[in-house]
Amino acid sequence: MGFHTATSVVTIERFIIEQERMFPHATGELSGILYDIALAAKMIANKVRSAGLVDILGAEGKDNVQGEAQQKLDVIANDIIIKAMDHGGRLCAMASEEEPDIIPIPDNFRCGKYCLLFDPLDGSSNIDVNVPVGTILSVLQKRTNGIRGEMEDLLQRGKYQKAAGYIIYGSSTMLVYTTGQGVHGFTLDPAIGEFLLSHPNMRIPESGRYLSVNDSYEQVWDDNVRALMRRYRGLDGEQRAMSVRYVGSLVADFHRNLLGGGIFAYPANKKSPRGKLRLLYEANPLAFICEQAGGLATDGANRIMDVKPLELHQRVPLFIGSKRDVETASAMLAQPVPASAVPSLSAATAST
Ligand code: AFP
Numbered sequence: 001m002g003f004h005t006a007t008s009v010v011t012i013e014r015f016i017i018e019q020e021r022m023f024p025h026a027t028g029e030l031s032g033i034l035y036d037i038a039l040a041a042k043m044i045a046n047k048v049r050s051a052g053l054v055d056i057l058g059a060e061g062k063d064n065v066q067g068e069a070q071q072k073l074d075v076i077a078n079d080i081i082i083k084a085m086d087h088g089g090r091l092c093a094m095a096s097e098e099e100p101d102i103i104p105i106p107d108n109f110r111c112g113k114y115c116l117l118f119d120p121l122d123g124s125s126n127i128d129v130n131v132p133v134g135t136i137l138s139v140l141q142k143r144t145n146g147i148r149g150e151m152e153d154l155l156q157r158g159k160y161q162k163a164a165g166y167i168i169y170g171s172s173t174m175l176v177y178t179t180g181q182g183v184h185g186f187t188l189d190p191a192i193g194e195f196l197l198s199h200p201n202m203r204i205p206e207s208g209r210y211l212s213v214n215d216s217y218e219q220v221w222d223d224n225v226r227a228l229m230r231r232y233r234g235l236d237g238e239q240r241a242m243s244v245r246y247v248g249s250l251v252a253d254f255h256r257n258l259l260g261g262g263i264f265a266y267p268a269n270k271k272s273p274r275g276k277l278r279l280l281y282e283a284n285p286l287a288f289i290c291e292q293a294g295g296l297a298t299d300g301a302n303r304i305m306d307v308k309p310l311e312l313h314q315r316v317p318l319f320i321g322s323k324r325d326v327e328t329a330s331a332m333l334a335q336p337v338p339a340s341a342v343p344s345l346s347a348a349t350a351s352t
Contacts (some may be wrong), residue, residue, distance in 0.1 A: 010197040012038050012175065012186045019181060029090045029112055030163060030179060033139060037165060038175060038186075038195055040084035044077045044121070044135060045173040045188060051127060073127055074098055077120035077135060091116050092142050093149025095312050097281040102312075104148060111147050114162065115140045115154050119281040123249025132170035134251025138285040139163040154312060158284030158305030166285065168251050176202070176255070178292040183258075204295040207324035208261025211242040212253040218345055220269040226342045228332045232263070232325070233345065239328075250277065254286050254320065258293060263321035263329065267300065275299075275317035279309055283318050296326035300333040 013035065020031045051073060078098045085091055086105055090112035094103040097119040105111050116139055123133040139162045142153045165177030173188035175195050185199030211232045218226060227236070234241030242262060247253050253264045268275045277283055287297035287304035297304040297320040307316060319329040 012195040012197070015184065015186070015197050019179065022181070029114060030139065032088055032090050033085070033114060033116070034163065034165075034177065034179075036084050036088055036090075037137060037177075040081045041135065041167040041173070041175050041195070042188065042193060043080045043084065044167070045169055047073060047076050047080070048121075048127075048133065048169040049173075073133075074121045074124045081116075081118055081120050081135070085116055088112070090114055091149075092147070093153060094118070095154050095280065096120060097122075097278055097313070100313075102149065102151060102154065111149070113142045115142060115149050117154060117280045117285075119278070122251050122282065123247070126247070126249050131247060131249060132168055132252040133249050134169065134255075135167040136251060136282055136285050137163075137165050138280065138288070151312075154280070155309040157308055158279075158287055159303075161284060161288045161305070164285035164288040166251050166255070166289070168255050170252060170255075174198070174255070176258075176289065178289050180288075180292065183289050183293045202258060202293050204258050204290065204293045204322055205261030206294070206322055208257060208263065208322040209243055210245045210257050210260055210262030212246050212257060212262065212264040213244070213266070214246055214248070215244075215345060217267075217269050217271075220271050221267060222269075223337050223339045223342050224333050224335065225267045225269075226345070227337045228329055229265075229345060230342065231328060231332060235345070242325075250282055250286070254290075257321045258290070258295075261322045261325075263319060263325040265320075265329065266318045268317040272315070274315040276315060277318050279304070279307060279314045279316040280312060283307075283316050283320070286320055290320050294323060295321055296323050297321075298326055298330050300329065 016031045016034050020026045078096055087109045089110035091114050092111040094116045119136040121133055122136055126133055140156050141162050144150045144152055163179045167175045174185055176185040183202040185202055186195035187198040188195050230236050231238055232242045266275050266277050283304050290297050299317045319326055
């Protein structure tokens with residue numbers, strides 16, 4: 001695993017200003033969005049860190065649009081982001097994994113030219129057991145002519161993203177983002193309340209050590225997915241076995257693989273033919289970051305960032321990570337295999 005050490009102390013603010021100077025025509029609006037995101041990240045980190053201390057854990061009793069039990073911290077994180085972002089005059093609309101429709105900018109605030117899509121607290125079922133969770137964000141530029149953002153502005157392919165980032169609330173809090181000029185990671189110094197550049201120019205290894213997949217779905221996977229997972233585990237003799245690591249928090253699994261190399265897979269299955277993860281709030285932003293770091297992301301047939309979104313909460317199968325490992329997925333998923341040719345993972349493991 002490559003370690004990235006900054007040689008001097010660079011705050012996220014200074015880094016953003018220096019990046020902006022490289023673009024003489026930049027208006028500073030995107031930089032403003034990044035500052036506001038950093039502020040929201042600190043506020044959410046503070047809530048997540050104290051979640052075990054105060055009695056704010058547990059389901060709030062409402063379901064989100066996917067029918068999942070919503071945790072209180074999801075609601076808190078959602079509100080923090082909306083409040084940190086809606087009045088800056090830089091956004092014209094928002095959308096959140098926790099809300100069914102567009103989140104408009106209130107009439108009393110100015111509108112800007114960007115849209116923000118976000119998953120406020122990904123992996124929220126892990127909150128109660130003190131496992132890392134994360135926030136994921138995607139920034140798009142407005143396309144329509146009116147002042148306020150419309151659905152068309154939000155339903156853009158991922159390749160049109162202007163920025164994407166995630167925050168991981170782990171053993172430390174990190175903010176990782178790209179504006180298309182590489183991927184940079186900042187670690188929150190809780191003593192001074194600043195994100196400091198800790199991982200400049202992050203690159204994902206060409207092929208990796210880790211396989212992150214929930215293989216309890218093996219019974220409902222297609223046969224070519226099962227064949228692919230046998231390949232990653234070294235069971236068909238074609239490659240060295242990868243190590244299986246699955247947190248069940250996408251940000252945590254993705255972050256580990258970004259540093260150490262490997263692939264995260266959430267394939268479609270017979271029960272969830274579109275997979276589970278959301279194109280706009282999860283797959284697109286992480287795909288932008290992954291590609292900027294030298295990796296790839298596919299739904300099995302198409303580059304994730306080329307998939308046309310048709311609705312806000314669209315789901316998509318996801319294979320994301322090191323270039324060679326994702327290429328293996330694309331190649332193997334393109335060729336259906338006869339079921340008889342693919343023993344189950346457990347049968348194969350038992351016989352080896
Ligand atoms: P929750 O937010 O409901 O915990 O879901 C987390 C998530 O969207 C993503 O972060 C995980 O990678 C994935 O779902 C885990 O799903 P499985 O439990 O089906 O493996």
